Amino acid sequence: MKPEVGSAEISRQASPTQPLVMQQKVKLKRLVEEFPYFSFYLDDLDLKENAVGLFEKIGFIVDHIDVKDRGDIIKLSIQALEKGHLIALHYRKKQDGSNILSLFTELKRLKPHKSFKNIIPVFVANVVSGTDNIIFKALSKFDIRFSIFLNPDNSGAAKLENFLSELQAFQKLIFTDIRLKSSRKPDISRADIKSVEVAERYKSLVKKGDELMKTNPEKAIELFSEAIDLKPDFYVYEKRGDAYYLIGEFTMAINDYIEANKLSQGMSDPFAKLSACCFNLVREEAKKGNKDIARKWFDRGVKSFHKAEKIIEKIEKDKELLEEGYSAGAYKNIMEALAEADLREIGMEEEEREIDLLSRKVFEKIKHIDFSNEDIDVDTRMNYAITLTRQKHYVIAEKIFRSLIRQDVDNAGPALNNFAVELRKNKEYEKAFNIYRELFKYKITNKDIVIQEMMIAGRKYALTARADGKSEKAVKLYEEITRYAKDAKNMERVFCDMAAAYLEIRDTEQALMFFDMAIKKSKSLAEPVML
Structure with missing residues (x-):
């Protein structure tokens, strides 16, 4: 797409003339009466620099949404929406990959029952034949019925004049609706009252x-x-x-x-969420030994996953017009589905490889997005880091996990625990155990679950040390696990392993003591002693 032209100097030279103001004051009189308050966010410098003065002279009470943070833009837009303002939004591509469609998606999520009919999206773009229809179709799910398209090659004054002409068209549209509604005779019946109730x-x-x-x-x-x-x-x-x-x-x-x-049918989220459900059912059935049923759920999950991807691609296929590639927000539930598609340790290696390939393709599509950016939803970043770890991209994954902790220390529990679990399942036992050492420095919820995960990683790490003939190191690891876990469930397994390690270094007295502790903890040991 061609870059937008214009500068602060050009904009000052192109300030609105008095005749233009007087002309538009008359032509937009009814719109001003219907919407006395006009809120707008404009990324285009030519428009933004002169808009406030012009709209005020025409008669609007102007509320300029002059903020940079996406969350603040959404917050102030919702406030304007709640107050019934006329709203114009020109939202360029941001570093997190978000665009005007992802902005509307977030607004709709927060205000699902609010009409967006008084919001006007503004596009400063060279419109390719047919692409305006793509945009209108994408916006229709938000109940938006009017958009303004401006030529980026025009001067600031020309853009403003075209903007005002488009507002006249919007005025005509809404007052046509009002005439149609007012022409109908009011008939307030019991059925109407019941409908309101x-x-x-x-x-x-x-x-x-x-x-x-x-x-x-x-x-x-x-x-x-x-x-x-x-x-x-x-x-x-x-x-x-x-x-x-x-x-x-x-x-x-x-x-x-x-x-x-x-x-x-035009929404991707239910398909992605359906896919996540299927992948959970794959694990459930595989653990029961029902591999054929698990495979059916897998096929259904992949099919739904691809449907979600196709819808996203259809909405975002005109990247030039929307000034962006794939946005992080659009892929929120896709990333959730991939995070749920953990098929390790259940005996479905072929399906695991298919998911690995699927993940790589998704990563390629969204590789331009910086997932350490705090503007991106926490769950999306968490799930992306989980799948990266699964793919053994540990450095990038850790960067994202740590960005979540810097953003909010309460994220430390889920971030570090998820990182450690993925490392452990990748047989990176030492790295996983080191992450748990760090995790216990934080205040964490669900501590019992975290302790059990730490015990699994720690026992695996100690076992590899013993296999390498480092039983003394293993003893120290078991002692460390004991300090963290104390009276936790399954501690008899740690005591039993510890006793075996002491036997390996020929310390019979300590070995007998820990065997005795294991027996007292559980009369029937869950697994055999490893001598």
Whole structure:
């Protein structure tokens, strides 16, 4: 795409003339009356430098969203939306890969029931034939019905004049709708009142369900189910699917994601989430020995995964017009699915290789995105780092995990534990155990689970030391595990291993003591003593 022309010097020379102001004041009078407040975020310097003064002279009360952080842009846009402002957004490609579509996706996630009809996306781009239709189709899912396209080669004054002409077209569109609505005779019947009551009840149920998702997903499911009885729409089916996913009811979640897909084929998220459910079911069935059933779930998961990818590619295929490549936000649920596709240690090596290839292809598509950027969603960055570790890109993965900790120390638990688990499954036992040493310096939740994972990594590390004839080193490792774990579950296994290590260095007294401790901890040992 050609670079946008214009500079601060050119913009000052191209300030709006009095005749233009007077002309537009008359032509946009009705729009100003309908939307007295006008909020806008403009990345184009030519537009931004003169817009405030021009719009104020035309009659708008201007609220310039003059911030750089994406989170602040979203926050202020929501505030303007809640107040019923007219909103114009020109959002260029950012370093995290986000664009105007990913911005609208985040706005819709935060305000799923809010109409976006008074938001006008602005594109400063040379429009290739047919690409405007691609954009309109992508924006239609957000209930956006009007966009402004400006030529990047024009001067600042010409851009502003074209912008105002487009606002006239928008004014005509909305007042045509108003005339049509006002021409209909009002008929407030009991059915209308009942419809309003149902709508309010629906909103209340969905809101309460959202609030309970993390603390009480079972109750959230009940509320979403009641909402579905009132109004079975895309959003509530997807949310109930998410709640089922949280409690491990993967087949129930799949059913809801299928229903969501029926209601909106143009959304990638349900397909990606369905894929994640399938990969969880692959592990469940494989662990039961049902390899044929596991393979069927695998095939279904990969198929859904590819459908999600195709939808994302279709939305983002005109990279020049949108001024970006694949955004991190678009791949959030794709990364979740890849993180869930952990097929190691379950005897499905062929499928594991297929997932490895799939991951590499995704990484190639999004290699330009800096996932250590704090603007990107925490879960997306976490899942990307997990899959990188699985691919043995340890240096890059560690950089991302540590960026999460720098951003918020509460991320230390999940970040370091996930890193250590992936290292351990890759048979990097020493590296994994060193990460756990660091992790225990932080305040962590789910400490019992973390201790069990540390014990597995530590015992494996000690076993490799013993295999190398370093039983004294192994004893010190077992002692360290004991300090961390103390009275944890499965400690009898550590005591038993420790006793065996003492026998290897011919310390019979210590060996007998730890055998005795193991017996007291558990009368029936879970695994044989390794002599």
